[in-house]
Amino acid sequence: NALFLLLAAARISLIVQNLSIAVCAAAVYFVIIYKSEIETQWPDYGLQTLCYAGIILIAVIAQLASTGNTIAVEKDWIAEICGTDKDLLATTSAILKSIDLITNIVAPIATGQIMTYASTEIGAIFIGGWNVISVFVEYYLLWKVYTVVPALRAVKDKCVVDKDIENQESGKCASCMKGLLGSFLTLIRGWKTFMKYEVAFAGLGLASLYMTxxxxxxxxxxxxxxxxxxxxxxxxxxxxxxxxxxxxxxxxxxxxxxxxxxxxxxxxxxxxxxxxxxxxxxxxxxxxxxxxxxxxxxxxxxxxxxxxxxxxxxxxxxxxxxxxxxxxxxxxxxxxxxxxxxxxxxxxxxxxxxxxxxxxxxxxxxxxxxxxxxxxxxxxxxxxxxxxxxxx
Incomplete structure (x- = not known):
């Protein structure tokens, strides 16, 4: 169904992000509760180190999903909603970023006080439970935006019309995509497409900004x-x-x-x-x-x-x-x-x-x-x- 195609990226990234954070919080909780047992299971704190590595890996997955969700909603969706109105695009982008930053005000204050004056265990439970509950609310809001804005569905309708053309282009390198070099070839094509933009160097500057x-x-x-x-x-x-x-x-x-x-x-x-x-x-x-x-x-x-x-x-x-x-x-x-x-x-x-x-x-x-x-x-x-x- 074309109605779900554009929503899929935001939906999958949202679910992976929230559930990964919940799993990570649960892992932190059990590491804290059974700290003394974990420390003595393997020599040289081996099991404890392995638990920390698992927590970090899950956190990385959550961060990648968060980035994917940001690209899907704050980059792709907003461009279609605002159309050619550049002033509206600037204002809407600023509003979305403000909402994101407001959550960054409330969340650290709440979790910081809980972890300091209650306990780290309770803080982990709070973070995990909040992400499990909020995934339903966030998904509903994404669905409402998608169904209310016709431009989002129109984009996918256009893509469905051009599906045959895309299939012809992708069919030429289907065998390569199935091979080990598929991802590498995709990366090369992506860089070629990216460097065709007049603002490519501005994008490189932004990427360098986030690296430093x-x-x-x-x-x-x-x-x-x-x-x-x-x-x-x-x-x-x-x-x-x-x-x-x-x-x-x-x-x-x-x-x-x-x-x-x-x-x-x-x-x-x-x-x-x-x-x-x-x-x-x-x-x-x-x-x-x-x-x-x-x-x-x-x-x-x-x-x-x-x-x-x-x-x-x-x-x-x-x-x-x-x-x-x-x-x-x-x-x-x-x-x-x-x-x-x-x-x-x-x-x-x-x-x-x-x-x-x-x-x-x-x-x-x-x-x-x-x-x-x-x-x-x-x-x-x-x-x-x-x-x-x-x-x-």
Missing amino acids: VLGFDNITVGFAYTQGINESIMGGLMAAGALVGILGTIIYPRMRKCIGQQRTGLFGLTSQLAFLTLCVASVWAKGSPFDLNYASKASESDDVLDTNSTAFPPLFNSTSIPPLFNNTTPVPFNDTSLSESETWEDYISVGLLMTGIIGARCGLWIADLTITQLFLEASWEQEVERVRVKIH
Whole structure:
């Protein structure tokens, strides 16, 4: 049925994403509950390491599915819904990104407080249960959008009409696609098609941006934990980053009308790089773990104030975690029992890093929306030209 063809990509990616997160949360829960048994099953924490590897693999699958869902809805669907109205496309893209960032405000705050003041186990149950329930709501909303917008179904009707032509083209290399080199050949054809776009280099710039950008990903969050920031504070920082990102989505459509699409993108990239210099400066700031004297200072602070072990030994060594925001034993801000060796200056480095990441969110999303719109406009213009040539 042609009605389900365009919906299939969004549907499959949505289900895989939510269920993968639920399975990952369940795995984390059981690893925490049976931590002592898992540690002693195999020598050298072998079973524990295997469990961590499985959790990471499931998380990667969830992330890939999330990316697929984003491409299907925020890239393909939105172009068909807005048609040739570039202003509507810019505004709608900004609204969708704002909705995404709003969820990034609520989710970290909720889970951060639960994991800090209840327990990590309850936090895992909450995340897993939420994703199981939300998959039905999200699927229903996708279905409503698909059925309400005729343009989405019209795209697939056109594709069905051209099915014979596509089959003829794909039949020429059917034997190759079945071979081991099928994926490689598909990649080559994709790159050839991609480089034909006038905005191909802008797309490469966006890809490079995401390869180098600092964000609140697993590595950054894990690093922040080793610097003594607990889940509650981390959730607040992630929410602050989302708020700054929302500011970027608000600025983008207005700035685009004032100074144009390209200048808006350049402004976004410049703003992002300016804030990221704070992250570079954090490497040499006081309290940086890259300081040659950091290890000795951490050992001295551990002699003064004994910190509790973390939830996942031996991956995280508690002696490297300053006691101020230790995630297992939060210390009130007005506590005067801190050792003299631990001062607020020891947190300048991680503070600069977090400030740079949060501030860069505005420019990041301005640049992202700009380059994405350039691609959507180019794709639409190319499609119009293809139809015009076919008619004549």
